[in-house]
Amino acid sequence: MSEQQPIEQGVLELAQRVFGLAREGVTEELAAYVDAGVPANLTNEKGDTLLILAAYHGHPETVGALLDRGADHGRANDRGQTALAAAVFKQSADTVRRLLAAGADPDAGQPSARATAQFFDLPEMGALLAQQQPG
Template identity: 55%
Template sequence: MTDSTAPGTGASEQPASQPVSQQPDEETLELARTLLDAARNGETELLRSYLNAGAPATLTNYAGDSLVMLAAYHGHAETVQLILHHGGDANAANDRGQTPLAGAVFKGYPDVVRALVDAGADPDAGSPSARDAARMFARDDILELLG
């Protein structure tokens, strides 16, 4: 995982594509952008209001990055916990096979790693796995969290 292949680094964040007959309207796209940005920026209270109103905690962008992935990769443990509480998947890999846990390990966020592990994230899922990433970057502190 390098910053050039990192989750949510595209200049134009778009939700996952749908068949032409089911293309969302501009209002729906704007809501999706708002949710994705809130996860990325750690805007927990804003995201909480949308999730409490029924917004999908499993929303992904064009690259398959989930709300959990974006919050984890950008170091927002509280936001990660909120999304997981609302049904987000701690193990949902993006289109490159990267998991939220591996992203948090890559970026060096032990509090996010702890939140994901507590929610059942698999340290051996994805490519590279979180465990492999911790070894690669000599993060013994995080390896210990992974068990």
């Protein structure tokens, strides 16, 4: 049996850096890292993708750049939350619009974006989601 090799410090630092860029909405630098080979669907220890973090922190330009580079809008974190539900929770209308335009499903995840809007009484977000035609 072989033991799992520890992750090199430089790799950990790079991962921390790109997750920070997603949280902060530093779109151009994050896009450059993804263009250079960082996976667009990289996840942290909680299953949060770069897209989920950018959506949760309300960065529609960063969300768009990640979507353009193949980020999976349907991927949920370890708690079942999607980027769309995160954007709805944070009431980031521009981010919600970007994700919906990319085909994000308002009913995916647990809780779904639609359920999040209902639970937290966010009628503006609910109205945005209602514009999305069922697949």
